Amino acid sequence: MEGNYGEDEEFGFARNYFIAKELGGSGKKSSRKLSDIELVDEQELRAAARSIESKHEKEIGSLLNSYKSLYPKWVFELRCGFGLLMYGFGSKKALIEDFASTALTECAVLVINGYLQSINIKQAVTAIAEALWDQLKTRRTPSGDFPKVQQPFNSRSMDDLLAFMDGSHSEKNDCFVCVVIHNIDGPGLRDSDTQQYLARVAACSHIRMVASIDHVNAPLLWDKKMVHTQFNWCWYHVPTFVPYKAEGIFYPLILAHGGTAQSAKTAAIVLQSLTPNAQSVFKVLAEHQLAHPDEEGKDACQQFVQYLSRALSGE
Known part of the structure; x- marks a missing residue:
């Protein structure tokens, strides 16, 4: 009897599910469109977002304090390479940043904000090399010989900078620069060449790296060699539930008015998702439309073509 009752109950659930789907599908659909949404000024929307009161500050503060017990372990793992x-x-x-300012006081710390839209990797690596040079100069012995830099770091090639950071300049193994990268998967760092350079920097003997990721596909940026040999990551799940105020300030708001620059950026994103053949077709279309502006066509179409032309020309 119990078995039959369970089967009847399961059948009842299934029957009610399909009845609800059928009734829901036969209902009248909404006539509202996305275009009906009233957009507001971006500055006004950002000001409203900043005025939102933070919730659960006490609990978040307690959670962040609980991670401080891991600081000695993190320092030990950094010293181990x-x-x-x-x-x-x-x-x-x-x-x-709290970990770096409280637990890494004996070494130089350089911060890279990966959430910024554009980052010059050559300038970043040059700054790391200069920080290491300053660190080595402060730790030299009075009687010891110390090599002089014959060529400025900003005029050296990437290979020379990496060779300098990987050289045996000091007898002390604890002389290193800690590179902190907020959002190593950010838009300014996620291209393949930049990730390769960052991996080579992390593999240098005098460099240690502390980074954060937020994108779900961030691990796809690296191959097996980069993860286990160059970056040599120790993964830590440290949810903070802190709002992404600094990281999200440079991203466009969906409900805000978009200007010409934002529309051109959107068109560039669309182009990047297309195949090279499709991109060439859009380029021909844009060139034809700009060469014959008097031909019939809607204004919106002409504007989109202009955005595509700008994106293809790199403007």
């Missing part, structure tokens, strides 16, 4: 990779929901910017 590992890199630290933080992941989990919430901004990890304040957590990592």
Whole structure:
């Protein structure tokens, strides 16, 4: 009897599910469109977002304090040559910076904000090399010979900079520069060439790296060699539930008015998702439309073609 009752109950659930789907599908559909949404000024929307009161500050503060017990372990792993990779929901910017300012006082720390839209990797690597040079100069012995830099770091090639950071300049193994990268998967760092350079920097003997990721596909940026040999990550799940205020300030708001620059950027994103053949077709279309502006066509279409032309020309 119990078995039959369970089967009847399961059949009842299934029957009610399909009845609800049928009734829901036969209902009248909404006539509202996305175009009906009233857009507001971006500055006004950002000001409203900043005025939102933070919730659960006490609980978040307690959670961040609980991670401080891991600081000695993190320092030990850095000294052993590992890199630290933080992941989990919430901004990890304040957590990592607190760790660097309180537990890494004996070494130089250089911060790279990967959430910025554009980052010059050559300038970043040059700054790391200069920080290492300053660190080595402060730790030299009065009687010891210390090599002089014959060529400025900003005029050296990437290979020369990496060779300098990987050289045996000091007898002390604890002389290193810690590179903190907020959002190593950010838009300014996620291209293949930049990730390769960052991996080579992390593999240098005098460099240690602490980074954070937030994108779900961030691990796809690296191959097996980069993860286990160059970055040598120790993964830490450290959810903070802190709002992404600093990281999200440079991203466009969906409900805000978009200007010409934002529309051109959107068109560029669309073009990047197309195949090379499709991109060439759009380029021909844009060139034809710009060469014959008097031909019939809607204004919106002409504007889109102009955006595509700008994106294809790199403007």
